[in-house]
Amino acid sequence: MDLNPADARFAARLAELFPEDVLRPVAPRYLEEPRGRWHGQAGVLALPHDTTQVAQLVRAAGDARVGIVPYGGGTGLVGGQVKPDGPAPLLISLERMTRVRGIYPTENVMVAEAGAILADLQAAAAEAGRLFPLSLAAEGSARIGGNLSTNAGGLNVLRYGNARDLCLGLEAVLPNGEIWNGLSRLRKDNTGYDLRDLLIGAEGTLGIITAASLKLAPIPAALGTAIMVVPSPAAALELLSLAREQVAEGISAFELINGEGLRFLTEVLPDVRQPFDGTPEWSVLIEFGLSSGLNPQEQLEHLFARALERGVVRDGLIAQSQAQRHELWMLREQIPAANRLIGSVSSHDISIPISSIPEFIMRGREVVAGLGPFRINAFGHLGDGNLHYNVFPPKGRDRADFATMTPVVKRAVHDLVDEMDGSISAEHGIGRLKADDLQRYADPAKLSAMRAIKSALDPLGIMNPGAVLV
Amino acid sequence: MDLNPADARFAARLAELFPEDVLRPVAPRYLEEPRGRWHGQAGVLALPHDTTQVAQLVRAAGDARVGIVPYGGGTGLVGGQVKPDGPAPLLISLERMTRVRGIYPTENVMVAEAGAILADLQAAAAEAGRLFPLSLAAEGSARIGGNLSTNAGGLNVLRYGNARDLCLGLEAVLPNGEIWNGLSRLRKDNTGYDLRDLLIGAEGTLGIITAASLKLAPIPAALGTAIMVVPSPAAALELLSLAREQVAEGISAFELINGEGLRFLTEVLPDVRQPFDGTPEWSVLIEFGLSSGLNPQEQLEHLFARALERGVVRDGLIAQSQAQRHELWMLREQIPAANRLIGSVSSHDISIPISSIPEFIMRGREVVAGLGPFRINAFGHLGDGNLHYNVFPPKGRDRADFATMTPVVKRAVHDLVDEMDGSISAEHGIGRLKADDLQRYADPAKLSAMRAIKSALDPLGIMNPGAVLV
Secondary structure (H helix, E strand, O other), rough: OOOOOOOHHHHHHOOOHHHEEEEEEEHHHOOOHHHHHHHHOOEEEOOOOOOOHHHHHHHHHHHHHHHHEEOOOOOOOOOOOOOOOOOOOEEEOOOOOOEEEEEEEEHOOOEOOOOOOOHHHHHHHHHHOOOOOOOOOOOOOOHHHHHHHHHOOOOOHHOOOOOOHHEEEEEEEEOOOEEEOOOOOOOOOOOOOOOHHHHHOOOOOOEEEEEEEEEEOOOOOEEEEEEOOOHHHHHHHHHHHHHHHHHHHEEEEEEEHHHHHHHHHHOOOOOOOOOOOOOOOEEEEEEEOOOOOHHHHHHHHHHHHHHHHOOOOOOOOOOOOOOHHHHHHHHHHHHHHHHHHHOOOEEEEEEEHHHHHHHHHHHHHHHHHHOOOOOEEEOOOOOEEEEEEEEEEEOOHHHHHHHHHHHHHHHHHHHHHOOOOEEEOOOOOOOOOOOOHHHOOOOOOOHHHHHHHHHHHHHOOOOOOOOOOO | OOOOOOOHHHHHHHHOOOHHHHOOOOHHHHOOOOOOOOOOOEEEEEEEOOOHHOOOOOHHHHHHEEEEEOOOOOOOOOOOOOEEEEEEOHHHHHHHHOEEEEEEHOOEEEEEEEEHHHHHHHHHHHOOEEEEEEEEEOOOOHHHHHHHHOOOEEHHHHHHHHHHHHHEEEEOOOOOOEEEEOOOOOOOOOOOOOOHHHHHHOOOOEEEEEEEEEEEOOOOOOOEEEEEEEEHHHHHHHHHHHHHHHHHHHHHEEEEEHHHHHHHHHHHHOOOOOOOOOOOEEEEEEEEEEEOOOHHHHHHHHHHHHHOOOOOOOOOEOOOOOOHHHHHHHHHHHHHHHHHHHHOOOOEEEEOOHHHHHHHHHHHHHHHHHOOEEEEEEEEEHHEEEEEEEEEEEOOOOHHHHHHHHHHHHHHHHHHHHHOOEEEEEEEEOOOOOOHHHHOOOHHHHHHHHHHHHHOOOOOOOOOOOOOOO
């Protein structure tokens, strides 16, 4: 069914239905996205105050056959938040719905509205003596509704899971404008189909999340952080196994760092202090967050000793102070910044079955070498099997020189990922960037089930048209 | 659309399509369920050897408009596995598909076919030096496909989650006979809608799970078990908070025991040894499973000392040997057996927001007292907010004397659960037993979304007709 644009007539209709302050001119920031690949169409922007208004907006859009783009913090990396073509959409930004509706420390639960900024939720949890574990680079501006809609990952997935794992229940407006009151604070509830996990990760194509019931965790009594140099990615996996044997869920982070990333830092961010004299080809940032009876430094020392004995590590540095911890994390966090300054030919957010990662890294190197004189920085959330696998021009050359190679490299990397039972989108989602890839790589039975569900819940096709399913 | 019975003509058609050994006479055990509430209709029984045969069976049933009841271990407690009325169904039992397809210790992943018995999977994981944490009373005969289809809970949910949380991916036959190859071993995969969690908990109404990729965990280095007497359910929650502060995820079990349950043991199972001289009204069985640096006995002693100081516990017993651990668990595990011997007027598998449990217990007592001279045994997975809330006749009387009260008690308890934002099915599912309750208590927007999804994926209505949605 063809959609109509969110034009002046539609705006006039909304102006009759809503208080004046709900509709706003579309400021440019709503039409941009972090990677600058797309520019959204303006259409109409609505800033509802509450869930009832969200529902009224969805019904009005349905009546007028106008597409809706739900808007969170605008930090998504796959273009789910901008509609660059076709009829202009109604943008519904949740930015006014930021309330924490309740915190239940005994239950380790927090109920918050979808427009709440992730960092604010972390702070609210901390104030109640609890941890809200979702943590990612954009947390200062990302909003929880968007985090849930994209099933965001980030730094703490290994221990606490991704956004889906941190959500107990949702309130949402479904495409027919009905409000689903599913804000359960229950840990166990087997009453019917799991709508929650269907809306989580649907990127706004099956409804608009308006509030969520979120899991909190105890704050670990003590944190310890180390960087350990490993001879290979396979050794890094052995180190992970040793660490798991030792502290089980106590591993809060296990991040692979590639020598290429450290060389990039030297090249473009020389002020970032590097912990080792040489540039180790592979190292791992490990964080332990332990309960009160255990000393994380001692546990990291013990791990290092055991790993050294087995030849699994070569060198290591255990942070002895909060400042040193911070410095080790800065190293890890500045790698994406260095990547951006170098400028990639193609970057990939992929996952691979964990035990296949060493093979993937080896085969990926061969595949990419066959395409040109590229540099590869493969790093990230090794404990989750999630690599940020980025391909760069050789030193001294510019990404612009290789612009035509971008689709070739991307295709070759994704083909290898697919062949090795991996995912072409580990944590960023599909959005518009990977909608074609989804068609290519997804299981056909899954795709047809997804289409059937989409048609059943959104027969008019108004919810985030062009995202995920094309 | 009306369904046809799985009659002799349909059996003859299947006999043409399948090798002789796939079709079997329907033995009585396939038509019974543990609580003896329903007797299933015979129809036709098929025992496929592989996923391809499951798909062929589903297509054949679709062509003939014959309903299908997927059959696992037959241990479900809500009648999802028996179709007592309407046209006789095709029973598809997965009992021949029991293979462990692979174990990946580095990944903490096991891939198994749906017919594998839960206890066998626990053993296979243990052999690989890992823990498969799903554990429940029926584990010796329940099959993993059924566990997933009902999103089974059990004893280890507090730490490791329910069946859904332990599943990374599925292979399933969808109602149109297509095979979905979703056996992902990935921890992170954001490529489209979450079909996995939609099929999990759908109780066979959206397809047949044929295999699953399951999460394993490290085996805790040491276990410690204690029973602590608490002055009230509220104190039990404080004890849980203290334990969490101390060992975080290290709490493997936190089970509330009610004095009524202990009196039942004295009454009908006097050989079960009880740890305290009197009969404490409330006590908690706590298990710590800790990593190598910590001694669970010491940690339990430390917890007990802290709790005693705050008046949160009154008495306690920490197991000093494997035999004592076993004895404490026997106590907990014999309570359901005692319940059965006493014979309940009405039993409920409910969950309540954890912090509301003390209030629920108090108000429940008032509500039930208003209905008759009943005894209440409220016990179970307190850490998950999941109570088994069972109502019994007074001592010396028989449940048969109160048969007419069963629906009244059930309705009153469920009304209170609903009023307090709880769930009328925490871990057993809906099946046929609670299909009417689902209509009464479920959110209307959720129910209509469920119906839309069911019609979209199973337009002929052949998958487990009469279960979940009526």
